[in-house]
Structure formats: C-alpha cells, structure tokens
Amino acid sequence: MNRFELVGRKALVTGGARGLGAGIAEALARAGAAVMIADVLEPEGKATADAVARLGVISRFVRLDVTDEADWEAAIAATIGELGGLDVLVNNAGILIASLVVDVDPADVRRMNDVNIVGTLLGIKHGLRAMRPSGAAGGGGSIVNLSSAAATIAFPAIAAYSATKSAVDRITRVAAQESGKLGYGVRVNCVYPGFVPTGMGLGLADDMARFGLAADPETALADVIGVTPLGRLGEIADVADAVVFLASDASRFCTGAGVPVDGGMGM
Ligand SMILES: NC(=O)c1ccc[n+]([C@@H]2O[C@H](COP(=O)([O-])OP(=O)(O)OC[C@H]3O[C@@H](n4cnc5c(N)ncnc54)[C@H](O)[C@@H]3O)[C@@H](O)[C@H]2O)c1
Numbered sequence: 001m002n003r004f005e006l007v008g009r010k011a012l013v014t015g016g017a018r019g020l021g022a023g024i025a026e027a028l029a030r031a032g033a034a035v036m037i038a039d040v041l042e043p044e045g046k047a048t049a050d051a052v053a054r055l056g057v058i059s060r061f062v063r064l065d066v067t068d069e070a071d072w073e074a075a076i077a078a079t080i081g082e083l084g085g086l087d088v089l090v091n092n093a094g095i096l097i098a099s100l101v102v103d104v105d106p107a108d109v110r111r112m113n114d115v116n117i118v119g120t121l122l123g124i125k126h127g128l129r130a131m132r133p134s135g136a137a138g139g140g141g142s143i144v145n146l147s148s149a150a151a152t153i154a155f156p157a158i159a160a161y162s163a164t165k166s167a168v169d170r171i172t173r174v175a176a177q178e179s180g181k182l183g184y185g186v187r188v189n190c191v192y193p194g195f196v197p198t199g200m201g202l203g204l205a206d207d208m209a210r211f212g213l214a215a216d217p218e219t220a221l222a223d224v225i226g227v228t229p230l231g232r233l234g235e236i237a238d239v240a241d242a243v244v245f246l247a248s249d250a251s252r253f254c255t256g257a258g259v260p261v262d263g264g265m266g267m
Helices: 019-030 042-053 069-083 106-131 159-181 199-210 217-226 236-247
Strands: 010-014 034-039 059-063 088-091 141-146 186-193 258-261
Touching: 010 019, 010 069, 010 106, 019 034, 019 042, 019 088, 019 236, 034 042, 034 069, 042 059, 059 069, 069 106, 088 106, 088 236, 106 141, 106 159, 106 186, 141 159, 141 236, 159 186, 186 236, 199 217, 236 258
Parallel strands: 010 034, 010 088, 034 059, 088 141, 141 186, 186 258
Antiparallel strands: none
C-alpha cells in the first residue's frame, strides 16, 4: 500500500478557486481524493471543480465565506452529502492587505483578522466536529492550515498579515493538542509557504515597489530569491505536495507540526 495515496478520502479545500488552493485541490485529486472546492468566487470555483473532476475523481463546488458560521455548517454538510464523507480539510483561504506600519488602516487589520484567523478557527471547529467519532463524518482525518514563512521571519509591508499567520501557527498547535488528548482521531498541522507568485504574491511585489521598498516589482522578486538558499521563488506544486503529505497516512505520527515550504527562506 502506498501511504501517500488518498484514494477513497474526501477533502474540502477553502479558497480552492484559484492560486495555491486550486493547486492543492489538484494535487489531492491526483493522489486519489474526491475534492470539494469552497470559495466566495463562484464562477472560478465551479471552473476549478470541473478541471479537477477531469482528473477522474468526484469534485464539486460549494460557496463558502470562511468568516460565516452558517456557511461552514452548509459546506461541511454538502461535502459529506455529495462526496460521501470528510477526511481532509485544508484551511487555505486567506487575504493579504499590505501596508507600511506608519500607514496601517484598522479596517484592513480587522478584515485580515476575520478571514485569516476567525475563518481558519471556524474551519477547524467545524472540521473537528464533523470528523471526530461522534461527528457526521466520524472517521477522523487530517486538517492542514496555511500559515506562512511570514509567521517565522520579519518581512516588510505585511506586519498585520504576518500576525494573522503567526496566529494560524499557534491555533494549529492548540487544536492538535485538544484533538489528540480528546481522542478525535484528527491530526492538525500547518505549512509555512515562502513567496509564491500567485495573485497574492505578485500583488505584494507590486506593493513593495509602491512603498519604496524595491525599485520595481521585478527587483522585489529578485530580492526574495536573493534571501532564499534554494535560489528561486516557490511554485504552487511545492506547497501542494507538502499538503498531500500532511493529508495522507505518510504523516500519520505528525500533529501540531509546521512544515516550512520556502526554499530555506524562513530558517
Ligand atoms: N502566495 C504566497 O506567496 C503565499 C505565501 C504564504 C502563505 N500563503 C497563504 O496561502 C493561502 C492561499 O494564498 P494564494 O497565494 O493562493 O492567494 P490568492 O489570493 O491567489 O487566493 C486566495 C483564495 O482565497 C479565497 N478567499 C478569500 N477570502 C475568502 C473567504 N472569506 N472565504 C472563502 N474564500 C476566500 C479567494 O477567493 C481566493 O480564491 C493564503 O492563506 C495565503 O495567506 C500564500
């Protein structure tokens, strides 16, 4: 038996319409999992679910705003109803609003806190409730949260965002402790991606130039590569493969762990 395989598993990926979430959904599907794409972006999310289904697994879309508790209840119920269970939850949805500290807008900080912290916490809450032995799915499983290298190093222009990703890191540990001690059968881990040129990553490079932290966006990206021992930016598949590992039985004795996927940038 290949312990990295996910054949027969049912996965829910938040923020799965595009970027890292879409890549994670694809990698889970290639490992054999059925996948529910959950996002606020409906046409993009449906298109991604269709693309994932063409890999030969069941894949569906559900509209989910991760800050909304009723949405979470409906998304978990839809996953169990349409895929036949829930074994893997990837809390990937997140937002980044860059700012210099001297210009920080409290509304932006509150919005990031809501999506990145409250959204992740609600996901873990409803994921654990569904996957624990008394839950509607009931078979245990794996939760993987998207933290960031920004939780481990200081990176200019993203003070508030970095704080939310540090929160995701700490929440992961506490959830893993509670789940383990209470016998839920659910492992909870996180990844710390480095800089990946998705919409979010490229937007940050633009902001770095706008704030005078780099001559232009290309220089901002080159500066990141310069502090990355493996000498390149991250690729979506780099992060997705680490998530597949944490979702699978290959990581069966890992819980409360954070895996850097950053080419060494965060060490
Ligand atoms: N790109 C990077 O360099 C990088 C690095 C480290 C960590 N991350 C983290 O990885 C995750 C994915 O980032 P990305 O680069 O793919 O970003 P992205 O902006 O390309 O995609 C984010 C996705 O999340 C969705 N989303 C946003 N708010 C939502 C909400 N309230 N409810 C449901 N879905 C919502 C968006 O619609 C989008 O599909 C984020 O948590 C991000 O913080 C990204």
